Amino acid sequence: MSNRKYIYINEIEKLKKAYPEYNKLMSIVRLEELGLPVLQGIVVNNFGEENINEINKWANDNNFKLVSVRFDSTNVADHSKLLSLNIELDRIKELEKLLVPPVIALVLISNNRYTQPHSMLALFEEDEIYCEIVGYGFDTQDITRGQNSPHETIIFKRNMYESDNVIHSDNILSHEVITQERYLKTVDRKYSKIYTIMGLEAGTIHSDFKHLNNSEKKLVDDYLHSFGEGDGYLPETYTPISYEELSIFYKYVKMLDFKMKRDITNKIFSSGFFKKYGFLSWDIYASRNG
Numbered sequence: 001m002s003n004r005k006y007i008y009i010n011e012i013e014k015l016k017k018a019y020p021e022y023n024k025l026m027s028i029v030r031l032e033e034l035g036l037p038v039l040q041g042i043v044v045n046n047f048g049e050e051n052i053n054e055i056n057k058w059a060n061d062n063n064f065k066l067v068s069v070r071f072d073s074t075n076v077a078d079h080s081k082l083l084s085l086n087i088e089l090d091r092i093k094e095l096e097k098l099l100v101p102p103v104i105a106l107v108l109i110s111n112n113r114y115t116q117p118h119s120m121l122a123l124f125e126e127d128e129i130y131c132e133i134v135g136y137g138f139d140t141q142d143i144t145r146g147q148n149s150p151h152e153t154i155i156f157k158r159n160m161y162e163s164d165n166v167i168h169s170d171n172i173l174s175h176e177v178i179t180q181e182r183y184l185k186t187v188d189r190k191y192s193k194i195y196t197i198m199g200l201e202a203g204t205i206h207s208d209f210k211h212l213n214n215s216e217k218k219l220v221d222d223y224l225h226s227f228g229e230g231d232g233y234l235p236e237t238y239t240p241i242s243y244e245e246l247s248i249f250y251k252y253v254k255m256l257d258f259k260m261k262r263d264i265t266n267k268i269f270s271s272g273f274f275k276k277y278g279f280l281s282w283d284i285y286a287s288r289n290g
Contacts, residue, residue: 003046006054009106010040019043022104024072027283034259036252036281039068041108047096055107059089062109069095070106078103083141086112111274113139114194114224114232118241119272121150122253123287124264128173129156129253133241137224137234138190140270140282148186151178151238156250160261165254167247183238188212190234194220231275248279256284 007014012029019025025043032038042058044051059067067089071082082098092107099105119139123130132143132150142148155174178186192210198220212220224232241249249271256264270282 003048004044006042006044006051008040008042009038009108015043019072019104021074022072023285024070024283025104025106027285028106028281031281031284034256036255037277037279038281039108039111039277041067041106043104043106044099045101045104046099047093047105052093055092056089064110065089066110066112067092068108068111068113070108071098071103072106073103075102083145084113086110109277111277111280112232113141115275117273117275118245120241120249120270122249122269122271124158124257124267124269126265127158129158129257131156131249131253134186135235135238135240137232138186139272142186142190142193148189149178149182151183151186152176152240154246156253158257160257163254163258165251165258167250171250177240178238180237184236187234187236191217191220194223198223245273245279248273252279252281 015029028038066086068086070084114137117136119134121132121140131154133152134142135151143150153176156171157173191212266287267284268287269284273279
């Protein structure tokens, strides 16, 4: 794959022509086509001078000093090696070594993964929509890659032919919130994950669990307070998703269900709430059982 000029996330037709085989990117394109909000940014397959200059111009125009970077590839093995990350703009050139073809980078609007109020996964099964939620300081990767438990699970009745996107009591088949004891275990594992990430090169994955002592936890707390706007932390108790947030999430879940119907069966929709931007969609991907 030869070096390509940057393409903006909202340049849908250009992306479809340039990267049709990139499943993660194409799912974002599909979400945008369907009218769901997504993080904006720039797609590149190299960090050459022209692309770096455009990224800097875009970031400076929007007053970003920190950007979020996600990776996509047509090589399945790459997905298990590369994690999304947040990085200072002046360090983005360091990621050049990760863009080994066919890997591409999605350089996105700055978001702090440690300050998302809630992050959600929705699995569209035949008759149900199974939702997993994690709270502040966590994100969906803690469920999918972090070997952690969801903090809240909700099962909705599924009717792909019904366009009503308002939650009714008979839509909810099950709703469970994690116990305090189990929640503290997820916090322990999250501390371990962040501690490991702090000591690794950007973009690499590591899943070994290490129970931290108090001084090691203090290092993680200091890191969270220095990261981004300094408002990251791991709460001692879980705050369940509010009815307002749940209603917004459900509205977009139902939008996907009604518009995609069978096309989204056995697929997972990933999304979250952000302090600055409200609700945003991440992507759609096949479940392991799909």
